[in-house]
Amino acid sequence: MYSPFVLSLWVATWASLTALAVGTLIAWLLVKVAFRGKWIVEGLVMAPLVLPPTLLGYYLLSFLGQRGIGPWIEEVFGFRIVFSPSGAVIAAAVAALPLIVQTVQVSLAAIPPEIEEAGRLDGCAPWVMFRRIYLPLIWRGLLAGGVLGFLRALGDFGATLMVAGNIPGRTQTMTMAIYDAVQANDISRASQLAIVLTSIGFGLLFFVIRLRQNSEPG
Secondary structure, eight states: OOOHHHHHHHHHHHHHHHHHHHHHHHHHHHHHOOOTTHHHHHHHHHHHHHSOHHHHHHHHHHHHSTTTTHHHHHHHHSOOOTTSHHHHHHHHHHHHHHHHHHHHHHHHHTSOHHHHHHHHHTTOOHHHHIIIIIHHHHHHHHHHHHHHHHHHHHTOOHHHHHHHOOOTTTTOOHHHHHHHHHHTTOHHHHHHHHHHHHHHHHHHHHHHHHHHHHHSOO
16 A cells, blocks of 8 residues: 555656656657658657547557456466556556657757767667767756656546556555545645645756756857
């Protein structure tokens, strides 16, 4: 049994790390690799920004539930995704993915072609180039994308509710606890949770803004 605060931090941390790893790879493909149908991939990645959260949650629930790959996952790995903390992490990661991809894309696109060409002429393998050339140049973008993804995951409600449910002590995050408190007319508890969530959100948001200002020339 975990408090909504602890559970929210746990879900948001794992969701942002997962989305950062996947999002960095997707951003690299979109910026550095030419392939047909790129616009389709980019559209699918950006879809969580425009789809209603409950609709996104419905699609995830259909895919991960008993009518999708849920039975296979339960048989092979021995656990269920829906109505579990794992489901909350996946839903929050999908919701956070577009922000991370967009942020990392900008950082990758800003790398001068001359630097990449020099790496290729020196015979650097793709992984070596990423580790020795890309990472030192885009670390601010990765950090900013990770923080924005964390904030998006921390504040997700609709998709997480559809996939993980609202189980106190197991899948109830702070956003769900605020909703329950308002429904129960417990304004004091709702206000306390709202202040905590707002403080974290504004604190990290100001950090990202400051990081962006420091990375700008001049």
